[in-house]
Amino acid sequence: MSKTSGESQNPRYPQFNESFVLGDYDPIIIERGKKWAAYDKNGRLIILGYNRRICQEYANDRVRKIRQR
Numbered sequence: 001m002s003k004t005s006g007e008s009q010n011p012r013y014p015q016f017n018e019s020f021v022l023g024d025y026d027p028i029i030i031e032r033g034k035k036w037a038a039y040d041k042n043g044r045l046i047i048l049g050y051n052r053r054i055c056q057e058y059a060n061d062r063v064r065k066i067r068q069r
Contacts, residue, residue, distance in 0.1 A: 025067055027059035040066075 027038045027046055038046040038059035046059045 025063050027056075027063055029056055029059070 025041055027040055029052065030037050030039070031052075032048075035048055035050055036052045036055045037048050038055045040046055040059075040063065046062055047055050049055045
């Protein structure tokens with residue numbers, strides 16, 4: 001019997017409880033191992049890095065610039 005990947009069962013990679021509400025433009029920050037990933041409302045990757053604060057600030061600035069257009 002083949003062993004399936006237990007990645008989805010591993011609680012080591014939690015997604016933070018950030019709601020995805022229509023009209024909400026805040027980026028979603030997710031921890032992936034030792035890295036942090038920021039995604040926009042369409043699910044596109046904004047930044048990937050090792051420091052959560054830097055990723056959060058960069059993503060917020062990026063989203064703010066898009067909203068100002």
